[in-house]
Amino acid sequence: MAALTDPMLPRPFRIEKVTHETADTFTFELSQQQADGDGRFDFACGQFNMLYTFGTGEIPVSISGDPAKPQRLVHTIRAVGSVTRAMKKLKKGDTLGVRGPFGSAWPVQQAEGNDVIIIAGGIGLAPLRPAICSILQNREKYGHVALLYGARTPQDILFEKELREWRGRFDMQVMITVDHAVGTWKGNIGVVPDLIKRVKIDPDNTIAMVCGPEIMMRFCVIELHNRGMEHDTIFVSMERNMKCGIGLCGHCQYGPEFICKDGPVFPFSKIRTLFDIYEL
Amino acid sequence: MENLKSVIGEHPFMQGLDEHTLDTLVGCASNVRYNAGDYLARMGQPAEHFFIIRHGHVSLEINAGPRGIIGVHTVEAGDVLGWSWLIEPYKWHFDARAVELTRVIALNGECLRKKCEQDHDLGYALMKRVAQLMEQRLTATRMQLLDMYGTHV
Numbered sequence A: 001m002a003a004l005t006d007p008m009l010p011r012p013f014r015i016e017k018v019t020h021e022t023a024d025t026f027t028f029e030l031s032q033q034q035a036d037g038d039g040r041f042d043f044a045c046g047q048f049n050m051l052y053t054f055g056t057g058e059i060p061v062s063i064s065g066d067p068a069k070p071q072r073l074v075h076t077i078r079a080v081g082s083v084t085r086a087m088k089k090l091k092k093g094d095t096l097g098v099r100g101p102f103g104s105a106w107p108v109q110q111a112e113g114n115d116v117i118i119i120a121g122g123i124g125l126a127p128l129r130p131a132i133c134s135i136l137q138n139r140e141k142y143g144h145v146a147l148l149y150g151a152r153t154p155q156d157i158l159f160e161k162e163l164r165e166w167r168g169r170f171d172m173q174v175m176i177t178v179d180h181a182v183g184t185w186k187g188n189i190g191v192v193p194d195l196i197k198r199v200k201i202d203p204d205n206t207i208a209m210v211c212g213p214e215i216m217m218r219f220c221v222i223e224l225h226n227r228g229m230e231h232d233t234i235f236v237s238m239e240r241n242m243k244c245g246i247g248l249c250g251h252c253q254y255g256p257e258f259i260c261k262d263g264p265v266f267p268f269s270k271i272r273t274l275f276d277i278y279e280l
Numbered sequence B: 001m002e003n004l005k006s007v008i009g010e011h012p013f014m015q016g017l018d019e020h021t022l023d024t025l026v027g028c029a030s031n032v033r034y035n036a037g038d039y040l041a042r043m044g045q046p047a048e049h050f051f052i053i054r055h056g057h058v059s060l061e062i063n064a065g066p067r068g069i070i071g072v073h074t075v076e077a078g079d080v081l082g083w084s085w086l087i088e089p090y091k092w093h094f095d096a097r098a099v100e101l102t103r104v105i106a107l108n109g110e111c112l113r114k115k116c117e118q119d120h121d122l123g124y125a126l127m128k129r130v131a132q133l134m135e136q137r138l139t140a141t142r143m144q145l146l147d148m149y150g151t152h153v
């Protein structure tokens, strides 16, 4: 199990399945090669692993799987640079090094008894997926649940099958928007913060979880705040370059906070200076 | 007419307008429906109306030549559409196409402009609301231009 092993030592995992989500984004399902127990990979929703590809390097990637299915470790990755592009070339049967799980979690327990508004942009849906699965498995513990998701174009929408399932439920509000669309798209076009005005928010009884590009999160926080939500009820997931992932090297340090150890999930009240929003 | 007045009065865009102002607006208003595929506005054509969307879904599109028709924004029930009726030369800058059956209250632009000229309080009230709408659209457009989900951080 993770806690017993050296956190700096990658453990080999075998790629069991590769799903191509979009042109540049793919999902790996991994299993432990040297399982020293029952092969479970337990984690908290929102945590990340350091993934290592031999010969290219190591990067932080959030866990995107369902926490109720710990036999398979799931990561959804967008190919943007040298390491992620090298990962995109990997196939079923190949090996990845994994260190983790690291970092803080989405406040899924804290949110019990409250309404929940989940706001994702682009690849930001992947780190939120475990929280969505967990909330839906315990649906009776929450009030109104809304998912607002924004992507660049209809072709960039992640987890399309699951989004359809979630939208088909009667106990969850799902709204999807794209920045631009060409062709037959019949859905919403516009930016994700604009969707917030279409959700009923009871500010004293709502927890928001927001993940996406920083600029998107910034505008979402402004909108949620305008709707009466306090900064300590709005949680965001931060991305910074990382090396050790465990609070040793200082690479991801911002002021007193280490994004890897104290984050990546923070209540906005704790890291608002990072966002550089003076007017809030 | 009473029905039109209550629909206009309850719309978020019109919130805070007094009875007299609402009566004035009703004089310019009509109920219109558009089937899926119908156009509410065409780029370059006179902007004769301002629309309050009651039901349905409208896509704002720009014909980008070889790149095809690009959808840049959608409006739906609870939204309003168009400010070109207020700004010279009163021409649409985009196409607006009903994506599904859409019911609107169409306010005649010329009629509204006349009433705004006669009653500057009404003109100011509408101008403030339109300015807010413009600010929201400008912010959204800037975010779209930033290409937030592109491969840069």
Ligand SMILES: Cc1cc2nc3c(=O)[nH]c(=O)nc-3n(C[C@H](O)[C@H](O)[C@H](O)COP(=O)(O)OP(=O)(O)OC[C@H]3O[C@@H](n4cnc5c(N)ncnc54)[C@H](O)[C@@H]3O)c2cc1C
Binding pocket: A048, A059, A060, A061, A062, A063, A076, A077, A078, A079, A080, A081, A082, A083, A084, A085, A123, A126, A127, A238, A239, A240, A241, A242, A264, B150, B151, B152, B153
């Ligand atoms: C806690 C945490 C969780 C993360 N979770 C995920 C995840 O679930 N899925 C995922 O795909 N990524 C995730 N990331 C981002 C991922 O770590 C980076 O995309 C990766 O490090 C890029 O490495 P690279 O060598 O491929 O690109 P680099 O060679 O380092 O960068 C190449 C180019 O890509 C751009 N770039 C780098 N990172 C990003 C980014 N995040 N978004 C857009 N452009 C970028 C750079 O500006 C540069 O132009 C997470 C990061 C953190 C800190």
Ligand code: FES
Binding pocket: A241, A242, A243, A244, A245, A246, A247, A248, A249, A250, A251, A252, A253, A258, A259, A260, A261
């Ligand atoms: S990555 Fe080393 S301290 Fe955070």
